[in-house]
Amino acid sequence: MLAFPLISFDQSALQKKVKAKKEAEVESELKAVSKELEEKLKRLEEERKKLRELKRVEPKKEEVSPDFQKLIAIFNKADPDEAGAVMNNMDPNLATEILLNLKATQSAAILSAMDSQRAAQVSQFKKAP
Structure with missing residues (x-):
C-alpha cells in the first residue's frame, strides 16, 4: 500500500x-x-x-468662405463653354483661385473653352511669398 x-x-x-x-x-x-x-x-x-x-x-491654409465654396460648386456643375466665357471676363486672380479649387477635369474643360491668351494668363499663378 x-x-x-x-x-x-x-x-x-x-x-x-x-x-x-x-x-x-x-x-x-x-x-x-x-x-x-x-x-x-x-x-x-x-x-x-x-x-x-x-x-x-x-503655414496654415486659409479657410474657404461659404460664398466662395458655393461659387466653386456652381462652376463645377456649369457647362464648360459657358464657364469659360464667364472666366474670360473675370479678374484673373479670382479665375485662377476658382480653377485651382475645381475638379481637374472641369478645370481642364473650362480652360480649353476660354480665350487662349486668358487661359494662359490664369494658368500662370505666382507662388505666394
Whole structure:
C-alpha cells in the first residue's frame, strides 16, 4: 500500500514542475510583449511629437468662405463653354483661385473653352511669398 501513495506523490511533483515551467514561459512571453508594446508606444510618442512640430511649422491654409465654396460648386456643375466665357471676363486672380479649387477635369474643360491668351494668363499663378 505504501507504493501507491508514492506514485501519487511523484505525479503531483511532476505536475508542479510542469505548471511552474508553463508559468515561467507565460511570464517570459508577457515580458517580451510588454517590452514590444513599450517600444511601440515610445515610437508613437515620437511620431506625435513630429506631427505636432509639423503642424506648428506648416503655414496654415486659409479657410474657404461659404460664398466662395458655393461659387466653386456652381462652376463645377456649369457647362464648360459657358464657364469659360464667364472666366474670360473675370479678374484673373479670382479665375485662377476658382480653377485651382475645381475638379481637374472641369478645370481642364473650362480652360480649353476660354480665350487662349486668358487661359494662359490664369494658368500662370505666382507662388505666394
